[in-house]
Amino acid sequence: MPTRTEILDAKAVGRALARMATEIVERCRGTEGVVLVGIQRRGVPLAERLKVLIDQAEQSDLPTGKLDITLYRDDLQTVGPRPVVGVTELPDLDGRIVVVVDDVLYTGRTVRAALDECADFGRPRRILLCVLIDRGGRELPIQADIVGAAVPTEEGDRVDVLVTELDGRDAVELVRGARP
């Protein structure tokens, strides 16, 4: 039987996002040329939240975008459930600092695909990776620049990030034994 434990509640998610917003501004030395790009689906609302937090603190109006990496995946051939193809909408990336936002960093394959897709849209000055949860288990040499929380997990575990926009509430839950 899989067991489900809450790792972060709504307040903790809020605190993590506030800290991430501050870190983004620090890492980028301000908001000049910064673009927030969320990976479909849960990276998109997280990027929007970070935009609001940064804009409030910095009196800025950061451009945001959405990235759907389905068509850049390397596993079209392998059998398994795959997300529906979503929409990609990106602002101009040339010469910008692109902050790629996602909910969970695991194998790194999604990020690899996202980097390839960004390269097809322009030549950013710099790309930063910002994730709410780093659960370890990388299969590629990829690391996050800004992390909300690092959660050590095992192979059979699953980390569910819930966001109000899509799931009705904010929370991060660890499901143990989700896969045999």
Added chain:
Amino acid sequence: MTTATAALGKDLVGLEPLSAEQIRLILDTAEPFKEVSERSIKKVPALRGKTIVNLFFEASTRTRISFEFAEKRLSADTVNVAASGSSVSKGETLVDTARNLEAMRIDMVVMRHGSSGAARFLGERIASNVINAGDGKHEHPTQGLLDMLTLRDHFGRLEGLKVAICGDVLHSRVARSNIWGLTKLGAEVGVCGPMTLMPRDVRELGVTVLPRIEDAIQWADALNILRLQLERMQAGFLPSLREYNRVFGVSNDRLSKAPKDLLIMHPGPMNRGVEIDSDVADGPHSVILPQVTNGVAVRMAVLYLLAGGTPALAQSAGRAEDK
């Protein structure tokens, strides 16, 4: 677990064998592909390493180029084979041609053929995916799909929509694919044209017969005006092009009597001044060019889904296990 086979099957032979759900899946999958063609780098790596043969036994410009763009924008490798100048003109059979291509390790065949049923015949005999790009008088499924996508773009729905297909319904694979697809998705289909160009059993397809073009204009939300194939005249189906235009041609004068603005569609190539007047084809309600744009997106969706790009339930999106 949803697999590609469960989503669409191995081949796309026509819209008749598909369920409403499968047709909706193709149309929904086409939506994000529209955007790929608007990018400055119009290419995604989804079908990288796949080899696709476009096997055209009949002349085609729009459909062949549209398929080729769709394939290239998905990063597939493509080869075009035309019947003239190939071993087909030396008398090789269809199956032998396809088996020889398969021996070179291809993944998909897009085929246009003059015989009805050719796509199914081939699909049953080779392991590669077969996509019907028009077979005789049978079906032209991707044309039907792009027409439906264009209608859905414009009206926001297909249910309850009244679409009149006008012209040579008897010889038209476009008409047949439209009738199957639209009726499955809850639209009402009317057919309008000379009785010599109506299939004898047309009512059995679940369509309304509109004997006069004026009736179609009164009845419909959209007109899909078929190309009048000029060779039909020699066969004695029609007295003259001039008379056809006078009785069935869609003109602004006729459209002005419609109770509402009608959406004007045409699968091309047009005979201006025969089935459609230039003012109508170039008019504000014409979506003839958006149909062509949608054709690439729909074909990308079909290629992607047949290649194994399986959409799972929407709720699993973002829950992908390998983040």
